[in-house]
Ligand code: SF4
């Protein structure tokens with residue numbers, strides 16, 4: 001009997017996310033084990049559709065990006081571009097029948113900034129109902 | 141004259157893409173579609189050859205970019221930015237800095253001295269070894285034969301002590317015991333680091349490197365079994381504190397390390413009795429009053445003392461005291477007591493760069509013992525995941541012994557060349573003559589005191605204008 005496969009999440013997060021130091025990242029790895037892959041990025045706008053698509057193909061069942069609050073991006077509009085790109089990627093994967101909810105974006109809020117750990121928990125909660133991805137390379 | 145010591149290096153490619161200091165952020169939104177786009181003009185064809193390493197989600201535009209900033213400055217819509225790569229900034233800690241780690245990776249891959257471009261943009265002084273500047277007066281008079289060519293510069297040291305004086309019989313024969321010495325061609329000994337995701341193959345690779353370099357690898361005695369037994373001649377078994385050792389199983393080794401503890405003299409005696417030709421090295425942590433302890437160790441007849449500083453190059457019980465200061469005071473205490481040549485002093489703890497080797501020797505050590513650099517040579521990121529039971533991000537334990545050996549040989553090849561550069565520039569032709577040459581270096585603290593000391597202290601509430 002093979003063990004039931006755990007859903008995996010590839011999480012890109014802006015380096016300015018509160019409490020997202022290397023140690024915080026490792027605490028999350030300890031908590032979620034192989035179910036999470038974390039990638040700090042200099043700016044959420046750095047992530048392009050190709051990053052999401054390759055992540056779904058080679059790394060994880062679901063891919064999300066965490067951005068700074070609107071208007072707070074160090075590079076002015078990075079998080080707005082990230083939003084558009086997530087939308088575009090959703091359309092692409094829906095068109096191949098994969099379900100757009102495998103891709104997501106979470107914008108932190110200015111009034112109530114949440115830490116990386118809290119955001120990761122929320123995302124995990126959000127995706128729990130999803131099934132393992134049929135396109136994920138089993139030999140990765 | 142013995143044959144010239146050379147370390148033959150050969151590129152040993154990284155198994156994982158290394159993190160680079162900076163990354164490119166290039167928006168496509170707002171692009172005017174210029175015919176002569178700056179991205180097409182990149183001389184390194186960074187944008188044209190763009191690819192993604194999915195294993196680590198590393199974009200090749202970061203790794204291939206040479207930071208000329210041409211594209212950043214040239215885009216009329218300012219759509220291209222350069223940023224610090226957060227993965228790079230998260231490497232290591234305040235001592236094992238990302239820059240040091242990245243340089244060690246590079247040296248282990250290529251075997252070449254790191255070159256950071258023209259000019260030096262860093263600070264001129266810092267804590268620890270960074271507050272030492274070596275005399276490079278001979279750099280203006282390069283040797284005719286070139287330090288890497290026919291010029292003979294020796295980096296070999298003798299491990300062991302020489303007797304204070306010789307005694308002869310009436311008939312003129314030598315009465316005193318012959319000095320027991322082991323020569324290594326490089327003043328660097330390897331030691332297994334106290335953490336790291338390293339299995340049997342890694343240790344075998346390190347032993348192969350120690351043999352290839354003609355030096356030693358120090359590792360706990362109980363680890364020497366199986367295939368490692370063949371490498372005994374280049375291994376230093378470390379007797380664990382409290383471990384009973386009567387010398388069994390030490391056949392074929394040339395050097396043994398015993399920790400400083402109450403009964404270490406007894407252990408040394410027992411080993412000596414069982415194996416008279418084995419040299420004993422006593423490891424002592426650098427703590428307050430260590431000078432007295434070193435004198436007593438030497439007095440008891442131990443001929444090698446290994447000083448163990450913290451992993452950040454400081455004293456074990458006071459992080460305001462740096463390795464360089466303790467080595468100096470121990471060296472001077474031995475000189476004052478007329479015992480300096482009776483012992484070989486090895487310094488260890490936090491030695492992270494080739495210059496630390498030369499600087500430790502200038503402060504008074506004979507040689508050094510390095511630990512984490514041989515792990516970082518294997519692409520370790522000093523992340524500490526292996527200490528928490530998390531998987532190693534660079535799967536170090538999967539590495540082949542031959543690759544491990546090549547990486548470490550490359551690293552030490554680059555360090556050896558840097559040592560030659562420093563000695564060549566100082567006009568010193570033998571590393572044994574570099575020992576304790578503190579007069580050939582400037583210490584920032586001394587300079588500061590001599591220049592500004594007479595001005596007194598700034599009173600509280602005042603500021604320098
Ligand atoms: S900064 Fe220079 S090397 Fe880097 S991508 Fe731009 S043009 Fe190419």
Ligand code: SF4
Nearest residue numbers: 337520521524526532
């Ligand atoms: S990379 Fe991290 S987990 Fe791997 S050996 Fe180095 S410190 Fe340990």
